[in-house]
Amino acid sequence: MEYRKLKGYKYQVMKMESFKTPLRYGVKVKTPFIRLGKTGALTALKGYCWDGASGPTIDTESTMRASLAHDMCYQLIRDGWIPKVKWKENKAIADTLFYHILLEDGMGKVRAWYYYRAVKWFGSSACKPRDGFRSIQPQNVL
Numbered sequence: 001m002e003y004r005k006l007k008g009y010k011y012q013v014m015k016m017e018s019f020k021t022p023l024r025y026g027v028k029v030k031t032p033f034i035r036l037g038k039t040g041a042l043t044a045l046k047g048y049c050w051d052g053a054s055g056p057t058i059d060t061e062s063t064m065r066a067s068l069a070h071d072m073c074y075q076l077i078r079d080g081w082i083p084k085v086k087w088k089e090n091k092a093i094a095d096t097l098f099y100h101i102l103l104e105d106g107m108g109k110v111r112a113w114y115y116y117r118a119v120k121w122f123g124s125s126a127c128k129p130r131d132g133f134r135s136i137q138p139q140n141v142l
Contacts, residue, residue, distance in 0.1 A: 001064055001065050001068070002014040003018075006049065007027065008067055009087060010049075010050070010059070011049065011051070011052055011064070011068075013047065016046055017043070017044045018041055018043045018044075019042045019043075019065075019069045019097070020040060020107060021073070021093070021095075022093055023042065023073065023082060023094075024038065024040045025082055026038055031075075031095035033047055033049075034042070034048065034072050034075065034076060034081075036082070037083070042069060042072060044068055045077060048068075050068050050071040050072070051067075051071065053115065054058040054119075054126070055122070059106065060107075062107040063102065063105075065101050065104075065105055066097075066098045066099075066115075067141045069094075069097055069101055070094055070095070070098040070101075071094070073090070073097065074091070074126055074127045078128065078129055078130055079129075079130070080130075084129040087128065092120075094127070095116060096116075098119055099113070099116035101116070102116070121136065
């Protein structure tokens, strides 16, 4: 994965990064820096910024891709790009995806479980849809 460190936001994607997810809604979602395909393909476009793993933690190579995918999922949920009525189910999918990517990228099972439990227990405020934001509508999809 190619990214650079920033001063305000912590990181910026320098080359497109994609993930397979179970987030399938029958439509394609297109934001300025995120794509979500009908089959669940989640893509960060060059320039997307994220803040790495949150909480009392140190960012390591085993957390970078997982935190990127997780932040994109939460942003899509929070901003209403994917169905608001199922935001808690979508949060659970994002949290589980985070855990699996941590393991794929070499984090030990015990440490990954603690990271997963942290987002499961404390991530709702960062994920809960905000009033006044979009919901899936024809103008929001490809």
